[in-house]
Amino acid sequence: MTVPLIELRNICRRYATGSVSVAALEDVDLVIQPGEFVAVMGPSGSGKSTLMNIIGCLDRPSDGEYYFRGEAVHRADADELARLRREVFGFVFQSYNLLGMATARENVEIPAIYAGTPRRARASRATSLLKGVGLSHRLRHQPGELSGGEQQRVAIARALMNGGRVVLADEPTGSLDSASGREIIALLEALSNQGHTIILVTHDPNVAAHAHRRIQLLDGHVVADDGLGLPSNAGTNTPTQADPHNTVTRAPVSSFRDSVRTAMRALRTNRLRTSLTLLGIIIGVLSVTAMLGLAEGVQRGIMDSFRLLGGASLQIQPSFDQDGRATTLTIADADAIRDEVPNVISVTPQMSGGARILAGGATQFARFTATTAVSMASGPWTLAEGVYFTASQDRNHEPVVVLGGILAGALFGEQGNAVGEHILLDGSPYQVIGVLKRPEDTGYHYHAYGFFVPLRTGAIRLLNKESLDTVGVLVAETHQVDAAQRAIDALLVRRHGQRDFQIQNQEAALEAQNNVSNILRMLFGAIGGISLVVAGIGVMNIMLATVAERTREIGLRMAIGARRRDILFQFICEAVVVAGLGGIVGLGLALVVGEAINMIGATVMAFTAPILLIGLSCATLTGLFFGLAPARRAAGMDPVAALAAQ
Ligand code: ADP
Numbered sequence: 001m002t003v004p005l006i007e008l009r010n011i012c013r014r015y016a017t018g019s020v021s022v023a024a025l026e027d028v029d030l031v032i033q034p035g036e037f038v039a040v041m042g043p044s045g046s047g048k049s050t051l052m053n054i055i056g057c058l059d060r061p062s063d064g065e066y067y068f069r070g071e072a073v074h075r076a077d078a079d080e081l082a083r084l085r086r087e088v089f090g091f092v093f094q095s096y097n098l099l100g101m102a103t104a105r106e107n108v109e110i111p112a113i114y115a116g117t118p119r120r121a122r123a124s125r126a127t128s129l130l131k132g133v134g135l136s137h138r139l140r141h142q143p144g145e146l147s148g149g150e151q152q153r154v155a156i157a158r159a160l161m162n163g164g165r166v167v168l169a170d171e172p173t174g175s176l177d178s179a180s181g182r183e184i185i186a187l188l189e190a191l192s193n194q195g196h197t198i199i200l201v202t203h204d205p206n207v208a209a210h211a212h213r214r215i216q217l218l219d220g221h222v223v224a225d226d227g228l229g230l231p232s233n234a235g236t237n238t239p240t241q242a243d244p245h246n247t248v249t250r251a252p253v254s255s256f257r258d259s260v261r262t263a264m265r266a267l268r269t270n271r272l273r274t275s276l277t278l279l280g281i282i283i284g285v286l287s288v289t290a291m292l293g294l295a296e297g298v299q300r301g302i303m304d305s306f307r308l309l310g311g312a313s314l315q316i317q318p319s320f321d322q323d324g325r326a327t328t329l330t331i332a333d334a335d336a337i338r339d340e341v342p343n344v345i346s347v348t349p350q351m352s353g354g355a356r357i358l359a360g361g362a363t364q365f366a367r368f369t370a371t372t373a374v375s376m377a378s379g380p381w382t383l384a385e386g387v388y389f390t391a392s393q394d395r396n397h398e399p400v401v402v403l404g405g406i407l408a409g410a411l412f413g414e415q416g417n418a419v420g421e422h423i424l425l426d427g428s429p430y431q432v433i434g435v436l437k438r439p440e441d442t443g444y445h446y447h448a449y450g451f452f453v454p455l456r457t458g459a460i461r462l463l464n465k466e467s468l469d470t471v472g473v474l475v476a477e478t479h480q481v482d483a484a485q486r487a488i489d490a491l492l493v494r495r496h497g498q499r500d501f502q503i504q505n506q507e508a509a510l511e512a513q514n515n516v517s518n519i520l521r522m523l524f525g526a527i528g529g530i531s532l533v534v535a536g537i538g539v540m541n542i543m544l545a546t547v548a549e550r551t552r553e554i555g556l557r558m559a560i561g562a563r564r565r566d567i568l569f570q571f572i573c574e575a576v577v578v579a580g581l582g583g584i585v586g587l588g589l590a591l592v593v594g595e596a597i598n599m600i601g602a603t604v605m606a607f608t609a610p611i612l613l614i615g616l617s618c619a620t621l622t623g624l625f626f627g628l629a630p631a632r633r634a635a636g637m638d639p640v641a642a643l644a645a646q
Contacts, residue, residue: 003070005166005197006032006055011064013050013220024050026220028064032199037192039208040201042217048201049170051217055199056089056168057081058559058639079563086114086561090159094171096151097556097643098143101265104130104154105139111161111560113258129157133187149180156187158560166197173207185210256573263574266546274578277542281582281619282589284535288528289590289615293605295524299517300606312478314485315504316471316492327467328500331455333492334471341473341487343480348375348472349455353463358424359411366407367450370458375472376402381447384408386419386434394454397461399430404448405438425462481505532618535582536626543575543630554634555642568635575627576620583619587612 013025024047032038040048053059054066057073060081066073068084076084090111091097098107108126117125130139133153143151152172159167169188173181189210192198200211208214216224267274316337318326334349352369373391389400403411403418412418418432430453439445459465475484485503493499547554554567562570594605 002033004031004067005034005036005069006030007065007067008055008061009065009067011054011061011066013047013054013059014062023220025054025061028220028222030215030222030225032197034197035192035195037189037198037210037212038200039211039214040199040217041203041205041208041214042223046217047220048217050220052168052170052199052201053640055166056091056559057084058643082558082561082563085559086111087162088165090156090161090164090167091559092152092155092159092167092169092172093643094174096143096148096155096175097552097559098151098154098158099553099556100143101269103140103142104135104146107143107154108157108161110557111158113255114557114561114563114566115162116255117162126157126161129160130154132160133157147180148176149183152176152180152184153187156184156191160191160196162561164191164196166199167191168199170201171203172200173202173204181207259570259573260577262570263577266550266574267578273542273545277538277578278582278585280535280538281532281579281622282586284528284532284622285583285586285615285619286590286593287531288525288618289587289607289611290593290605291524291528292521292611292614293590293594293607295517295521296606296608296611298520302513302517312475312481313505314473314475314481314488316473316488317469317502317504318467319500319502326469327465328496329468329471330466331459331468333495334468336491336495337471337473337488340491341484343476343484345474345476346374346378346472348372348474349468349470350375350472351455351458351463351465351467351469353458355425355462356427357411358427359421360416362411364407364410367446368401368453368458368462369447369450370453370455370462372455376452376454379447381436381439384435384437385417386432388434389452389454394456397454397456397459399425399428399457399461400433400454401425401430402434402436402452403432404445404450405436406448407451408432408435409438428461478510529618532622536579536622539575539579539623540626540630542578543571543627544633546574547571547630547634550634551637551642551645554637555639555645558637558639559643564635567637568631571631571634572624572627575631576623579619579623579627580616583616586619587615590615 008028008030011025011028011030012023015022015024028047028051040051042048050059054061057076058081061074064074068088073081073084085091098104099110102110105123105126108129109122112122112125127136127139130136130153133156135150135153135157138146138150138154143154146154155172156167167188172188173184176184185207188198188200192212198211200207202208214224214226215222316329318329320326331349334347338344338347348371350369350371352367354365354367357364357366373389373394376388383402384405386402388402389398393400401423408416408418411423412421418435421432422429423432424430436447439448453462473484473488475481482505485505489499489503492501557567557570591607594607597605
């Protein structure tokens with residue numbers, strides 16, 4: 001004995017309405033063989049739609065057993081039911097249920113999208129099916145441009161897209177004029193002749209007369225069944241093309257490309273709403289990126305100032321002994337640092353002191369700095385006249401001086417020509433070889449009021465000591481400071497046999513600055529983030545409205561085989577697409593605004609690649625996060641209830 005196509009045993013379907021339970025179907029036993037053409041009849045409320053929904057796997061029985069080709073459908077999970085709907089059943093509704101924004105061909109293609117059929121194969125099969133129902137001239141028409149009869153023919157083509165082994169038609173002629181109705185019935189008869197199993201709900205005895213078997217329902221019971229009525233050729237023909245049982249049963253989640261297309265189409269349908277959502281996201285992304293760019297700009301500005309202040313420099317100082325003298329750091333130490341420590345640009349050994357000056361009959365006391373020729377020549381001052389001292393003058397501790405601008409004016413008068421003159425320092429004669437320019441601003445500049453002598457001149461002639469007050473070291477790059485500091489420390493400990501010196505760097509200050517920058521970044525980011533959250537709530541709001549509006553579409557997609565995760569993916573995709581678009585526009589605007597502000601010169605905004613990346617990911621993540629709840633609501637809908645929505 002062959003296995004029946006459909007076998008219902010003691011099927012019950014009860015609805016709990018308040019405290020009472022209504023039985024829409026009760027103890028229904030029914031066997032339908034492959035190729036049958038069955039009309040289900042009965043008064044309104046007798047359970048016809050409920051029976052169709054259970055047979056079509058849109059609904060589950062409350063009790064009883066349902067076998068499809070021996071497969072226990074009453075035990076199948078949601079994905080299994082979706083697979084059966086996708087591969088076996090084709091639904092034709094009284095109200096057609098076509099997607100208004102898609103063309104006839106696209107509508108026919110939808111079931112194949114969920115079955116994972118490649119694009120080309122989909123399009124050509126849809127075209128030939130539409131040709132088969134006499135609509136080859138209407139492929140690109142939208143449902144609004146088609147008559148009722150034509151729309152129903154599109155729906156029949158859609159039912160056949162994945163094979164349509166069983167066509168379930170619920171009052172397919174109910175909304176049609178009699179001529180169109182006859183055409184639809186003729187089409188269904190033709191399908192029956194080709195071997196499709198047809199189950200048709202109708203009120204109309206004339207329509208039912210075309211079926212080979214009539215089942216009467218009353219109050220949820222089968223009250224009449226004129227038995228098995230197979231056409232003469234039933235069972236010998238197989239349904240046209242793709243036999244669903246040969247198709248792949250594990251369909252992939254509908255492709256990203258199709259979902260994005262659907263999303264773009266949905267977004268285009270309500271332009272004003274989409275624009276407002278976009279605006280929210282744009283403002284959100286704009287503020288996040290602008291704020292982060294601002295924080296980065298401020299940070300860079302501060303780092304630049306730091307570098308000017310000696311961000312890459314080290315200061316070495318001797319320790320003081322019990323008598324308060326600092327004698328441990330020597331010129332030889334400075335030479336060793338210059339020769340042995342890597343990445344050092346310059347070494348500035350210094351000692352300083354005071355001297356009594358006698359010049360032009362006047363006596364004055366001034367402070368002086370003794371340093372190397374290189375340090376003299378590279379300091380933050382410029383010569384007004386004369387020259388700097390040379391390395392050989394330093395080596396030979398020659399008695400030469402370079403006067404600060406204000407000191408020179410005090411000694412030789414504002415117009416006086418100091419270069420070439422001799423002065424007495426602590427009673428010994430020195431020659432003035434250069435005079436520095438006066439600083440332009442009036443703040444205190446030690447070099448304007450004092451004078452410079454070569455390092456060894458100061459050590460031997462004026463101070464009579466070997467030890468340095470300080471050694472400045474300039475390192476090539478900020479990140480090399482630490483290594484240089486360690487190298488100097490090791491070198492000096494080796495030379496002195498102990499750590500009788502201190503090395504200072506700007507690290508502590510730099511670190512403090514970094515902390516401030518991080519706080520700044522978080523603060524600015526949070527301000528931007530708030531607007532993004534507001535935008536996200538907007539997305540959620542719109543998505544919830546969209547899901548509510550498109551409930552019927554969701555029901556239809558489920559009826560033609562979409563799994564819950566297909567629906568979830570589709571709506572998340574819509575949220576992410578709108579957020580991503582907003583993100584891209586927002587980033588563009590941020591760049592323009594940043595450039596404009598930088599041109600005015602008010603504040604510097606710095607947009608690094610990571611900031612732009614953060615901006616875009618924030619946008620898409622916002623879409624994902626706030627789109628999830630609406631998408632879950634859509635995916636969690638009951639197909640029958642969703643289809644019944646207005
Ligand atoms: P028909 O298609 O023959 O008009 P239905 O199958 O739609 O009948 O309904 C059968 C019975 O089940 C009716 O009494 C109807 O009120 C009830 N029913 C159908 N769907 C629901 C539901 N979702 N909740 C409660 N009762 C329902």
